[in-house]
Amino acid sequence: MFDVNLINPPGIQIQGDNHVISYRDNTPKRDLLNPSEQISALIKRTSSKWKWIRYSVFFFAIATLGIIIYTSLGDTVKSGSSERAPLSEVQFFTILNSMYELRTNNVYLEIAEYTTISSSIAFVSESQDMLNILAHRIESEFHHTGWISGDLVTGGRLLYQWVPALISKPIQTVYVSKNIILDIVKDMGLECLIENNAISVVVPMELIEDILERIDSLNHTLSISFRIAPVEEIDAIHQYKLVFEYLTDK
């Protein structure tokens, strides 16, 4: 039967697993602390924190209300970091292309990854100023589309992520049809490499859009996932490796 015991080691659980946390044998002597004194100290320590949390929640509620009113007045709902609708591969690429166009000197696309569950675009640069400029441009162009993570002060990486379906929602396994991708790539006269359950093709950025549009036009029911990364040297900004991962040979 089905028994949940979160102490069990990660992985697939089988009946009979029953791990425990036990320190009983460590010492026979028990010296319990006085919890009331400690709790008082803890309340004192956290009271100022609670004050700020209350203020934050209040302002957040006001801001959320404002957004709801704003979006309900408009014809379309602006996409935002809290948006849960999944991006299509073509929508994702359109965003990627626009961000790519906003780049300044010495800023490079590090990687762009797309799945129906989460997608991300990362830029890198040795110049933090250049990354800041790009971040500001993207923010003003896309407003609150996506969200920025990464440490711009000490880092050198600007990351945008979309997590359209939080993991609490059921995740359907994504199967990529190898043959669909192969047909399209070969039809375009491109060389491709098949290894480690993935098809990779080296192409300029313009052709990536073409490939994705062709996939999209087939209206197949299978979702795809892919990643785009520069070929070897980071300076080779015109050639990108487009990799489709798949699980089955069918």
Add this chain to the structure above:
Amino acid sequence: MLAIAQISDSFYYLHWIPSDRGPLVTQFGEVSFSNISQKEPDYYSYLIQSILQKLQLELPVFTFTLDSSEVLFSQTNTHPEFSSEELVHWQLKQSTDQQFLDSYRVLSYSLTDQENILLNIHIPNTKIQSIDQAMKKIYGEMRSICVGIFSAEIGARSWMNAGKYGSYIIWRMGKYNSDQLLYVKNNELVAYCHSKRSINSLKKMTLIGDEKVVDVFFEDLNNFHSGSTDPFKSAEMVYVYQGEGKSTELKKICESGIDNIRLLNPLSVLKCEEVSKGNLYLNSQLAETGVSFRGIDV
């Protein structure tokens, strides 16, 4: 044995001892520390020590039930061509980043062989570590850590011999018509659902497993709200209890006269030593202490 079940910011505890007449409840109740953040590293230490001091207990063996909002759920459809381990690993790689993998551990449970579905439960590592630290501090033993409704299901099997039915449902009523359901058939879990009801609609927030059986349950529920007192068709028996929120609807449905609905509360079955059982609708949250009775026939 001291069973502690977290429901939102409150912690329900039930202490029992074995006796020749079966488990004997010595004390039960509720504590909450609304002024303390649960993110405080020593939170669980204080919680457990407070309960021990309140009950004036010698160090018992513990079980703990986390509120289901503390964990995340996901589903994996397994495939005959691949090992389930490989598939879960691949899926996590696809859907999460390294930070998530470092922060959560995932336990996967097979629902039914026919459906090839795995229910994944993602637990923050910090929770387990905090509880581990709490045990370390008091030299205690934590026998099991379970999750909300799954603990209640273990309780239903132990207290009410639910396994004798070909199918049964565990129904956790929540605040603002938020429900959680577990559907069990032939002693195998078939579906887990978290839903939100309103007057005209039903939104399944999370559904893992067979959707059809869940739909039949909500048809039964609609019929009840339309005035029917016919037995529920969705399962042979429906066990119901209250999570957070008022127990008005719980009382209404339990006293409706529907044959196959039963209140799930350990106090309705277990013997108590010198303590009043109180209002069984108001303290039915104790259903989530069920993991403490794993493998015990009451």
